[in-house]
Amino acid sequence: MSTVTIAVFGATGNQGGAVVDALLDHEARVRALVRDPQSDRAQALAARGVELAVVRADDPASLAAALTAVEGFYFMTPEANSLEEIEVEIRIGTALVDAAADASVPHVVFNSVFGADRETGVPHHDSKHWVEEYLRKSGLRATMVRPTAFMENFTSVMAPSLEHGEIVLRLPLPEDVALKMISIRDIGRVAAALLLGTAEAPGGAVELVGDELTGPRIAAAFGARAGLPARYEALPLSVLPNEFDQAMFRQFAEAAEHPSDLAVVRSIEPATLDLAEWIRATSWTAPTNAAGS
Structure with a gap:
């Protein structure tokens, strides 16, 4: 097994789960930041050798501790469907960036959304633009992956x-x-390649198409x-x-x-x-x- 440890927030979800799959395929060590380690999905990760770190988004100490001594950190924010949920999403994203900065994480990959390089007028996309901007200002080495519609x-x-x-x-x-569309499997594979340093995104961001x-x-x-x-x-x-x-x-x-440059994504994940x-x-x-x- 690789000595590289990658932390994943959102590992029990579909996109984060795809990142875990791809990291394990590369024999990386994975530390999943979870709220409930006894949940079925968390236990399924543990059975595959994933380390579970219990965190609370409103507890900065737990977040920073979970990110100690990792070589990379992948995170995504909760999907928001109301203005109240958008406020929660931004608060969680801010807390995760602050924790990564406190722990001096060498590389952070944020799972954003297509178009988040600018304000679009789509509230639950603009919230990710805000998190992207906060991450850029943090001083951390960061890469944005911006998925399009899921196949x-x-x-x-x-x-x-x-x-x-x-x-x-x-x-x-x-x-x-x-x-424009992408498979969830390939979101995971691209993010894993970036986290493990086998590929880089031009300009620190890639639209996943x-x-x-x-x-x-x-x-x-x-x-x-x-x-x-x-x-x-x-x-x-x-x-x-x-x-x-x-x-x-x-x-x-x-x-x-x-039109998208499909070759950019395939240069990171040829398959x-x-x-x-x-x-x-x-x-x-x-x-x-x-x-x-």
Whole structure:
């Protein structure tokens, strides 16, 4: 096992869990900062050899102690869906940066969000911009990883349906707009490479994009996998449940105006999945319970 120890805040979540997976694949030592060491997810990490450090976001001493003698620190802030939760997110992000500075952590990787290099008007993205700025001013060596939309959303909130023998994908996105996307697995792999020093992000930040496709091309990729015809329907933003989500999809559309350099991500993680590869890797199959299918 490597003598390098990397601390991970958010290890029991999907993105942080992917970072842990990638670090363990490289035989790094992992210290997970957790609130409840007895939770099922924390215990599952411990069973894989992950060290558990119990912390409280409102206890600076516990955070600094957990970051003592580590070579790198990955953290992300809680997802916020209200102004009150945004305040909590910023408070936690600030506390983690302060703790990393107190512990003199050599390298910090912050899991932010695409577009967080500037204020966007999307409240739960601008909160990460604020944390990024605070981290930059801390004097720590820091790298920002900025994921785009998750490919995994196509198994849940953005899942295509099967209707009358046809794959149908509906999103609140114009059909000529290319959606930038990344797999959660690759978020973990890129972050691990940066933390372990096997790669660097140009300018200290990288937008995580594994593919960018328009709605019709996304639908066609799922149709090809299912061996069925496919179509795309663009929906109005009004179908989204709240202003946060509407602002986010507006940003998806605006981001499409600036094509991504996919080669940058692949220079860090050469095996980064495009959408067709992700569909195959996850063994996606067409749904079978849609009416009229």
